[in-house]
Amino acid sequence: QVQLVESGGGLVQAGGSLRLSCAASGRTFSSYFMGWFRQAPGKEREFVTAIHPGLRTYYTDSVKGRFTISRDNAKNTVYLQMNSLKPEDTAVYFCAADLTSGVIVNQLSWNYWGQGTQVTVSS
Numbered sequence: 001q002v003q004l005v006e007s008g009g010g011l012v013q014a015g016g017s018l019r020l021s022c023a024a025s026g027r028t029f030s031s032y033f034m035g036w037f038r039q040a041p042g043k044e045r046e047f048v049t050a051i052h053p054g055l056r057t058y059y060t061d062s063v064k065g066r067f068t069i070s071r072d073n074a075k076n077t078v079y080l081q082m083n084s085l086k087p088e089d090t091a092v093y094f095c096a097a098d099l100t101s102g103v104i105v106n107q108l109s110w111n112y113w114g115q116g117t118q119v120t121v122s123s
Contacts, residue, residue: 009117022095038091
């Protein structure tokens, strides 16, 4: 079992930056695949990025070159650095974790979720 708590969301102007954090409980954090999803109003939850226990990373095309996922296993925390933010990045961002990768872009492959943090990008 792992519990996830996101932080770092907020309101930012287009072109700005935010860094989200996701703190995880448990002593086996380094073994978990970690990911970020987002859900905009009226839309389905979508995959944003993920990081393998071995640090390989995956990104959806719309955030490549702008977002960076990283992890600090000593702090049981995964980060999402978001640069060059656009209004279309506005969403609730959710942290996710699982011990197996499955189909990483499918939310059904992830068993553990945080409560979400709101990111709003104004134009």
